[in-house]
Amino acid sequence: MSNALRTIRGREHLTGWLLLLPALMLLALVFAYPILRAFWLSLFIENLGTNLEPVFTGLGNYVRMVGDGRFWQSLWITTIFTVIAVTIELVLGMAIALVLNESFRGRGLARTIAILPWALPTALIALSWQWIFNGEFGVWNDILLRLGILQEPINWLGEPGLALASTIAADIWKTTSFVAILLLAGLQSISEDLYEAHAIDGATPWQSFRQITLPMVMPQILIAVLFRFAQSFGIFDLVQVMTGGGPAGSTEVVSVYIYATVMRYLDFGYGAALVVITFLILVAVVAIAAFLLSKAQNRTEGV
């Protein structure tokens, strides 16, 4: 009896691994291999100077990176982009989630409309926003001129600071809905009784938001931040299409710099080193966030 059971369990295990194997192999090919390969490739110089032949340089590419002002600038721009975009998306996403959590007629339709931006291709959305911020015929200028806020049209994508702000605005439009969807799921799991009890105790809406809503959706907030941080830190499509990193490199985020290093300058070894560093920064931040997440989850489960 127990022997027969053991063979069944054994066969089940074998089947399990057979079911898993194809997926794991594909994941290894598309995710693990390129990353590991980048670590290896980053130890070589492979560019037009070496006729695209790999020449071993040890940590030479990393030493070069320390003195590469363009890299540091791109890292700085990416950080600004990420911090501003994710912060605003979180606040706005929470506001939208709170609205969509209320009961009103047409709520289903409102939710459908609200998730639309998330579902659309980023490259095409970048084209839409490029057109909105167009310096000559753009509708954003037109609105501001009509409202009397501007006296002269502005070339939004032509001025360094404004171009960065414009790409951030487009990113906020595109991804706030993702944050709102995640937070809405969290809000829906909060029981109405909690608020009623709190209100009977004389709490104001703001107090219940601070003392009930925020702690209860903290896991969803952290997950949203985690996803949005990673996506925003690696943002490529939006910036590449909207500004191509310009003007004067003012919107050149790390991904755009890496892409140019590899595809335009054909500097494969250095590009690989840039990939490695970006990967390590990402892993470090994600590890910290995951730690905070597990702590937050423990806390909510304790309630």
Place this chain on the structure above:
Amino acid sequence: MAPSTPVVTKPSPTQEGVNWKPVLLGITVFLVAIFSLAPILWQLLTSIKTNADISRIPNVYFPREFTLEHYIQLFDRRPFLRYVLNSAFVAIVSTLLCLGLGSPAAYALARLRLKGEQLILGLVLIVTLFPYILLFLGLLEIVQILGLGNNYLALIIPYTAINLPLTILVMRSFFQQLPRDLEDAAKVDGYNTVQMLWQIVLPTTIPALVTTGILAFIFAWNEFIFALTFMTRETMKTIPVAAAQIGGATLFEIPYGPIAAATVLGTLPLVLLVLFFQRKIVQGLTAGAVKG
């Protein structure tokens, strides 16, 4: 769970006479809708305006004439139908492959109590956070070595892979909710695991497969960097890349109308998907992100 005491409460949110809440709510819902729709509607409007109206200052919000010339131009001067078919083919094939590879894996992780299950799940979750820029260099090498440049496989393989983590996470959470009795009964009847999966479990998970498939299709249709890098021949391009390159093709006059038309056509399939499957998309996204 909570000991709910039947308190007689009347929902009276305001002490003053006028109830402001519905009014405020209405306004904010309206703002959310405008915020979400305006950029797309503006692009739609641009795509059917005449060139004279497009470049008129101040802007024309309510044009007197409409035209389809920008759409006609897209199909006339470029292989636009080909772009659409490329996008559709790559997205559909990779979605099916992803479901075919991902669901068995998800089942194994949900039910078969393998050693190292937690580790695999953790890795799968982390992988969803990788931006594609970290992968394109290594994939470019593979594509070059295998001679897959300008071949559909150069997109189908990575698209299948990038959707696997989500598929595994979502399908796993569906399998976990499935009652075990069904499978136990099948085992008693002498089915082996694969037969049972195919004949008993699969039919019950079709709604979950649809949910996951929609998400995978969206991600594949929207992907940009791999398509940009691996497909350089005009007839192999997908919509996002082809549309993004319309402006770069001419030096003097940027064809705003055709760009807008291309945006509308490229987003239309996704708008329809969202309209019909809003609930499923939300369900899948939250299951993939939160329960993982």
